[in-house]
Amino acid sequence: MATPYSFPVKRSITIAGHPTSVSLEPVFWSALEEAAREAKLPLSALVARIDAERIAAPDPSNLASAIRVWLFQRARG
Template identity: 60%
Template sequence: MTDSPYHPPVKHSVEIAGHKTSISLEPVFWELLRQAAASRALPLNALIAEIDAQRIRADNPPGLASAIRIWLTLYLSRETSKHSQGA
């Protein structure tokens, strides 16, 4: 990760359901996404595919980069809540 969390998005290519796509996220989100994938013992592409599938089922689906940011926010909120409750 960069020294500052304030950094423009960085584009990475990923493969979802057998096709390649590019996602632009700020480095802090890429790092958090890698950490979440590792904590769930998933390859990064598998986690992104899971988020994409959830996003597509939404009534008004956001773009994939936005869905990843939303997913990370919810995931980190749940993880913080678990730790604060001693779970």
């Protein structure tokens, strides 16, 4: 596994039939993959859920930031 201080890695993902790219540090990609496995969802489906929550917010951030915040909140329980 890469160091937690690695540069972001860009990946392509399809959300609601639309391709997009997301840049996250490897530690966040690993945590997101783990969350998807635990939820028994494809990674793209979990990202779509996070994206829907992000869009519904009064002042939505970018998708990568929303994913990081979602993972942080999940870790805090």
